[in-house]
Amino acid sequence: MTENNLKVTINGREVLCSRNETILDAARKADVNIPTLCYDDRLEPYGGCRLCIVEIKDVPRPVPACTTRVKDGWEVLTETVEVRRMRKNILSLLLSNHPNDCMRCEATGNCALQTYSYEYGVDGDRFAGESWNLPIKDDNPFIVYDPNKCILCGRCVRICNDVVMAGTIEMTGRGFDSKPDTSFGKPRTLDNCEFCGQCVSTCPTGALIDKKGCGKGRAYEMKKVKTTCSYCGTGCSYYLNVKEGEVIKVTSDYEGPVNKGNLCIKGRYGYDFIHSPERITTPIIRKGDKQVEATWDEALDLIAKRFGEILEKSGPSALGGFSSARCSNEENYLLSKLVRTVFKSNNVDCCARV
Amino acid sequence: MAGLATSLGAGAATNSLSQMPDIDTLFLFGSNPTEAHPIVSIYLKQALRKGAKLVVGDPRQTWMARRADVWLNLNPGSNIALLNGIIHVILKKGWENKEFIKNRTEGFNELKKKVKEYTPEKVEKITGVSKERIIEAARLYSQADKAMIVYGLGVTEHQTGTENSMAIANLALVCGHIGRPSTGIMALRGQNNVQGSSDLGPLPATLPGYQSVTDPKLRAKFEQAWGVSLSPEIGLKSVEMLDKAIEKRFKGLFILGEDPAQTDPNAHEVRKALESLEFLVVQDIFHTETSKYAHVILPGASYAEKDGTFTNGERRVQRIRKAIEPVAGMAEWQVICEIATRMGYSMHYEHPSEIMDEIASLVPIYGGISYERLENESLQWPCPDKDHPGTTTLYTDLFSRPGGLAKFMALDHKGPGEKTNREYPLTLITGRVREHYNNGSMTRRVPEILEVRPEELLEMSSEDAKKLKISNGDMVKVLSKRGKIKVRVKITDRSQKGNVFLTFHFPDALTNLLTSEHRDPITGTPEYKACAVKVEK
Numbered sequence: 001m002t003e004n005n006l007k008v009t010i011n012g013r014e015v016l017c018s019r020n021e022t023i024l025d026a027a028r029k030a031d032v033n034i035p036t037l038c039y040d041d042r043l044e045p046y047g048g049c050r051l052c053i054v055e056i057k058d059v060p061r062p063v064p065a066c067t068t069r070v071k072d073g074w075e076v077l078t079e080t081v082e083v084r085r086m087r088k089n090i091l092s093l094l095l096s097n098h099p100n101d102c103m104r105c106e107a108t109g110n111c112a113l114q115t116y117s118y119e120y121g122v123d124g125d126r127f128a129g130e131s132w133n134l135p136i137k138d139d140n141p142f143i144v145y146d147p148n149k150c151i152l153c154g155r156c157v158r159i160c161n162d163v164v165m166a167g168t169i170e171m172t173g174r175g176f177d178s179k180p181d182t183s184f185g186k187p188r189t190l191d192n193c194e195f196c197g198q199c200v201s202t203c204p205t206g207a208l209i210d211k212k213g214c215g216k217g218r219a220y221e222m223k224k225v226k227t228t229c230s231y232c233g234t235g236c237s238y239y240l241n242v243k244e245g246e247v248i249k250v251t252s253d254y255e256g257p258v259n260k261g262n263l264c265i266k267g268r269y270g271y272d273f274i275h276s277p278e279r280i281t282t283p284i285i286r287k288g289d290k291q292v293e294a295t296w297d298e299a300l301d302l303i304a305k306r307f308g309e310i311l312e313k314s315g316p317s318a319l320g321g322f323s324s325a326r327c328s329n330e331e332n333y334l335l336s337k338l339v340r341t342v343f344k345s346n347n348v349d350c351c352a353r354v
Numbered sequence: 355m356a357g358l359a360t361s362l363g364a365g366a367a368t369n370s371l372s373q374m375p376d377i378d379t380l381f382l383f384g385s386n387p388t389e390a391h392p393i394v395s396i397y398l399k400q401a402l403r404k405g406a407k408l409v410v411g412d413p414r415q416t417w418m419a420r421r422a423d424v425w426l427n428l429n430p431g432s433n434i435a436l437l438n439g440i441i442h443v444i445l446k447k448g449w450e451n452k453e454f455i456k457n458r459t460e461g462f463n464e465l466k467k468k469v470k471e472y473t474p475e476k477v478e479k480i481t482g483v484s485k486e487r488i489i490e491a492a493r494l495y496s497q498a499d500k501a502m503i504v505y506g507l508g509v510t511e512h513q514t515g516t517e518n519s520m521a522i523a524n525l526a527l528v529c530g531h532i533g534r535p536s537t538g539i540m541a542l543r544g545q546n547n548v549q550g551s552s553d554l555g556p557l558p559a560t561l562p563g564y565q566s567v568t569d570p571k572l573r574a575k576f577e578q579a580w581g582v583s584l585s586p587e588i589g590l591k592s593v594e595m596l597d598k599a600i601e602k603r604f605k606g607l608f609i610l611g612e613d614p615a616q617t618d619p620n621a622h623e624v625r626k627a628l629e630s631l632e633f634l635v636v637q638d639i640f641h642t643e644t645s646k647y648a649h650v651i652l653p654g655a656s657y658a659e660k661d662g663t664f665t666n667g668e669r670r671v672q673r674i675r676k677a678i679e680p681v682a683g684m685a686e687w688q689v690i691c692e693i694a695t696r697m698g699y700s701m702h703y704e705h706p707s708e709i710m711d712e713i714a715s716l717v718p719i720y721g722g723i724s725y726e727r728l729e730n731e732s733l734q735w736p737c738p739d740k741d742h743p744g745t746t747t748l749y750t751d752l753f754s755r756p757g758g759l760a761k762f763m764a765l766d767h768k769g770p771g772e773k774t775n776r777e778y779p780l781t782l783i784t785g786r787v788r789e790h791y792n793n794g795s796m797t798r799r800v801p802e803i804l805e806v807r808p809e810e811l812l813e814m815s816s817e818d819a820k821k822l823k824i825s826n827g828d829m830v831k832v833l834s835k836r837g838k839i840k841v842r843v844k845i846t847d848r849s850q851k852g853n854v855f856l857t858f859h860f861p862d863a864l865t866n867l868l869t870s871e872h873r874d875p876i877t878g879t880p881e882y883k884a885c886a887v888k889v890e891k
Binding site: 140141142162163164165189190194195196211212223225226227228229230231232233234235236237240242245246247257258259262263264265266267269270271272273274276278279280281282283284285286291294296299300301302303304306307308310311314316317318319320321322323324325326327328329330331332333334335336337338339340341342344345346347348349350 | 371372390391392393394396399400403542543544545546547548549550551552553554555556557558559561562567576580582584585587588589590591592595603604605606607608609610611612614632633635638639640641648649650651652653654656657658659660662663664665666667668670671672673674675676677678679681682683684686687689690691692693694696697698699701706709710712713732788789790791795796797799800801802803805806807878
């Protein structure tokens with residue numbers, strides 16, 4: 001462990017840091033918010049967008065907070081007139097080649113560019129000039145890509161190549177024509193993409209969008225319920241986004257202790273079974289060769305009666321239960337309790353034990 | 355998991371996932387994390403980017419195997435021979451951790467005697483792995499500072515599954531690679547709550563928290579809490595219940611959220627057993643192969659419809675939260691309470707948090723866990739009391755066996771229960787693909803996933819395909835002694851010559867009609883990972 005022995009002040013608030021920490025880390029410790037566009041905790045700091053520039057007393061020029069390691073005694077100022085002016089310039093330049101169609105953009109309410117433009121009072125008129133008019137790529141079931149909304153922060157490319165190591169997208173083209181894309185602009189298929197949606201989860205604008213949630217509601221309309229994924233045993237956490245009693249989509253929990261916002265195809269997109277029309281919605285009792293719908297009371301009474309009869313006639317050894325590695329701890333505990341206290345045997349097992 | 359429990363004390367992963375990026379040598383065994391555990395693989399990839407050495411033991415040329423410093427491309431089912439061979443090399447070269455062996459283990463001499471027989475030459479013959487690779491793997495693993503073995507179901511889903519995991523424990527113990535951060539054994543869990551469901555006691559020999567039903571003191575604790583007397587006899591395992599059902603000596607069964615008629619190998623026998631039951635209750639969110647045999651089907655609530663906890667593969671207890679109302683009005687915990695109460699045993703909780711409180715009072719490793727704490731903290735068991743921060747690394751001083759020492763187990767190579775022969779010359783390995791999950795009941799209901807991965811594919815090497823005159827995309831029949839299925843072929847170098855691969859995600863190509871009846875005698879886990887098949891056009 002590196003020691004926290006460097007004293008740094010952020011806007012006058014003193015914090016102790018280690019030499020591995022950046023100004024951005026220090027600012028977080030001091031509860032000071034510095035705007036970022038190309039930064040994601042899951043990625044190596046990149047310093048590309050320059051929005052996180054800050055001033056340091058007695059250092060001649062502003063530095064990016066995300067890539068600059070702290071030094072002892074530094075007095076950092078994050079909101080001076082000069083850095084705010086520069087940030088405004090950066091945002092204006094970005095907006096000069098951006099559709100500015102927030103009213104119908106899927107990312108509205110969940111877009112860093114929109115948030116900062118609002119905060120810094122920036123619109124797209126200042127640097128008029130050539131702008132992109134590229135076709136929207138909607139070539140696969142999961143991810144819609146509108147390159148016109150891309151701000152070239154490189155987060156999608158970095159998460160795909162450095163974190164997932166899938167190599168699906170890269171920076172293509174040069175100069176004004178450069179943009180993230182698949183190699184040769186090929187459609188995304190399982191041959192070149194895992195459909196994990198990591199690129200969507202890191203995109204700070206509406207350039208990369210989860211197709212499944214499109215048109216189903218704004219970020220601020222959703223009740224976000226933090227939960228644990230029910231697929232494999234890794235235990236990733238994420239938010240179920242619920243609107244009017246329906247799970248609309250899954251969004252990353254960047255603080256998740258296991259996955260830090262990372263998810264795979266199943267975790268991010270595999271939730272449709274919840275509202276499947278094939279769900280069993282009522283108890284069913286077999287009568288002869290037919291299975292017919294019943295009320296809870298009918299079903300539960302029949303179960304109690306039949307299990308009771310078997311218990312009486314054939315004894316505890318003739319009854320048992322299988323539990324499941326799919327169910328919760330509490331349910332597993334209760335099933336075990338049911339078998340041991342009511343069926344009066346220890347005939348209880350997980351049927352897929354490993 | 356019974357293997358690790360025997361060798362080390364607890365059937366659980368020894369470390370935390372977040373420690374993985376600092377590994378120096380990663381030994382990945384029988385696990386394909388880029389497909390089956392994609393988020394674990396992100397941690398492992400981080401280690402690789404930081405320069406970690408990689409040894410992969412897998413008959414398939416997986417993503418990781420392709421990038422390995424040493425790929426141990428063993429014949430399916432030859433795990434023990436391979437691990438014995440690696441230990442043989444380590445001892446011969448003097449690469450073992452003598453101090454650790456002396457201070458923290460027992461049974462070393464028996465192991466030493468046993469592995470002496472497993473010379474690299476002999477092991478090469480059994481496993482098909484060249485002796486140079488065996489020696490290099492031994493060097494990379496034993497000489498590393500922080501070395502971690504990460505293993506998956508390729509280890510446990512064999513008839514020697516329990517012994518396979520003991521053999522893995524032997525290797526880690528010989529090198530002293532256990533009980534430190536980023537150094538230990540991680541078993542990757544296939545399902546969301548494998549760990550929690552074995553922790554909390556739906557097991558025939560143990561009460562919740564691995565507390566033996568034959569121990570009168572432990573039984574008394576539960577009897578007092580539950581207000582009834584408990585049977586001191588070890589119960590039947592699932593396989594035994596099914597066997598006895600066929601003999602008409604086992605009659606009533608409650609199946610909660612499982613589908614043995616599809617996911618169990620030797621599905622024919624399972625179906626016969628289910629048919630023989632006098633009364634079968636199945637609770638599930640969808641109709642399954644199993645529910646076809648039910649006398650009563652109860653609707654289950656999905657994880658989005660109830661509060662509760664899952665325990666992940668690193669012993670971390672985490673909340674699930676109710677986001678919507680149960681579609682059928684009741685969640686499983688309420689249903690179980692109702693059944694118990696209607697059978698004359700009053701069972702009542704206002705909220706699942708009260709069930710967790712009861713668990714905490716009876717299960718020492720969960721002693722400090724409550725919903726209140728889980729709101730702000732992330733806890734890994736053992737967490738014995740309210741002030742305990744949980745445990746990230748197990749066995750830093752003592753193993754949880756009596757006496758605190760780990761035990762070496764001298765093991766012999768047995769091989770798979772069913773070997774290939776002239777009629778069935780190929781070995782079928784089963785597993786997962788990234789897009790789907792288990793019997794597919796969840797992922798096949800995601801239209802986008804079904805669009806990109808609509809059907810089962812038989813992965814076959816180009817050599818075998820050429821010999822059988824099969825081209826990519828052909829429909830073929832796969833036959834074993836027990837059954838046959840029709841699938842499309844994908845020719846890929848992921849399969850080595852002699853091996854083919856299928857998943858078990860698709861009911862129209864029911865892979866488990868093919869898989870063998872051999873099981874691990876200790877856990878009853880079926881040998882999903884190797885059976886003999888032939889492929890016909």
